[in-house]
Every structure is written in C-alpha cells, then in structure tokens.
Amino acid sequence: MTDASHITLLPRLLAHVRAVAPGVSLEASRIDAHLAQALQAGEADLAVGFLPWLDAGFYQQTLYAQDWICLANAHHPRVVDDSPTHWNLAVYQNEAHIGISSGTGYQLMDGAVASQHLTRQLRLELPGFLGLSAILSTSDLIATLPRHIGETLARAAGLRVLPCPFEIPGFTVKQYWHARYHHDAACSWLRGVCAELFMRGL
Numbered sequence: 775m776t777d778a779s780h781i782t783l784l785p786r787l788l789a790h791v792r793a794v795a796p797g798v799s800l801e802a803s804r805i806d807a808h809l810a811q812a813l814q815a816g817e818a819d820l821a822v823g824f825l826p827w828l829d830a831g832f833y834q835q836t837l838y839a840q841d842w843i844c845l846a847n848a849h850h851p852r853v854v855d856d857s858p859t860h861w862n863l864a865v866y867q868n869e870a871h872i873g874i875s876s877g878t879g880y881q882l883m884d885g886a887v888a889s890q891h892l893t894r895q896l897r898l899e900l901p902g903f904l905g906l907s908a909i910l911s912t913s914d915l916i917a918t919l920p921r922h923i924g925e926t927l928a929r930a931a932g933l934r935v936l937p938c939p940f941e942i943p944g945f946t947v948k949q950y951w952h953a954r955y956h957h958d959a960a961c962s963w964l965r966g967v968c969a970e971l972f973m974r975g976l
Contacts, residue, residue: 775802776823776877777902778923779947783822786971813952819961821950822968824878833956834948835965837972840920841944842883844936845910845928852914853936863892863939870897872909872917877902879920879945886942894918907931918942947972 812818846853873896907927928935949968955961
C-alpha cells in the first residue's frame with residue numbers, strides 16, 4: 775500500500791478482518807521497486823494503488839476512481855470561502871503550497887501544471903502524507919491531493935476542502951495480484967474482502 779492507503783483504507787480493512795476473521799494477521803508493506811518480484815514470489819498477496827506499470831502476468835481489479843481537491847486551514851486568512859472571488863486559479867497560483875513528491879498520481883499533477891503553464895509557489899515538499907494535516911492546520915499553505923486522502927485528512931483535522939481550480943487527470947485505484955496466485959484460497963479471500971469494502975463506495 776501507499777502511505778495514503780495506510781491512512782484511508784487500512785483502518786477499515788483491519789476492522790473488518792478483526793470482526794470476521796480475528797485469527798488472521800495482516801502485514802502492510804511499502805510499494806517499491808521490488809513489488810512485482812514480491813507478488814510473483816508470494817511474499818506479498820496484493821498491491822493496492824495506482825500502479826500502471828504492473829502489467830504482464832498480473833490481474834487487476836478497479837476499486838474506485840479518484841479526482842483532485844485542495845486542502846487549507848479552516849481559518850485561512852485569504853481563502854475564506856470557495857466562491858469565485860475568494861478561490862479561483864489566480865488565487866491558487868498566488869498562494870504558497872505544500873508539494874507531495876511521492877506516488878504515481880503526482881506525476882499526473884506535475885504534468886497538468888506543466889502542460890497548462892501554471893505556477894505553484896512550493897514552500898515545503900514532503901515525501902508522503904505524514905504530518906500534512908498538522909502543517910496545514912498551523913499554516914496558510916495549500917495542498918493539492920487526491921480526493922479520498924484529502925477528505926479523510928480534512929475530517930480528522932478540521933481542514934477546509936476546496937475544489938481544484940484546474941484540470942488534473944483522474945486515476946483509478948486498483949488491487950493487483952500475480953497470475954500464479956489467482957486461485958489461491960487465502961489470496962482470493964483477501965481480494966474479495968477488499969472488493970466488498972472499497973468497490974461499494976468510500
């Protein structure tokens with residue numbers, strides 16, 4: 775899983791597994807360059823995320839679609855509401871931003887910024903979402919991020935959700951598994967749990 779999924783999906787998955795199969799243990803690992811090898815070797819059962827580079831030899835199932843939102847401090851001194859006079863592309867480009875430098879999805883955002891010749895005044899770059907909500911809660915910075923992780927952080931930290939004022943391509947979060955384990959009973963059970971939990975809406 776990505777660190778975003780650790781925050782958004784893992785608590786729900788764990789709660790379900792603890793309720794229906796309390797003897798089952800889960801281990802969450804980072805998505806890295808060794809992922810395909812780990813899935814092929816049976817060292818990992820599933821990968822969950824936006825992983826377009828996992829192709830030959832892997833099954834995949836779409837869980838949900840993602841678009842993009844912005845987060846800000848609920849008491850941001852300039853972004854007081856999301857009306858056109860207070861929140862638009864010009865305001866977005868004038869504000870200071872936090873950038874998240876990891877994840878395939880962020881290549882989509884960086885590509886959109888470049889192709890539309892936009893500017894973002896990055897004042898902080900983070901390798902992931904750890905600490906993001908605390909920083910937004912105590913600053914006037916803006917973050918642009920996928921909707922599911924954004925809304926989860928906003929609920930937990932009382933942050934303001936704003937529409938993204940420019941077009942960023944959306945993407946789909948999927949679960950992936952190696953063809954070698956397509957008929958494995960335990961892997962099939964875990965896939966079914968993830969599908970049941972996350973395909974019906976988040």
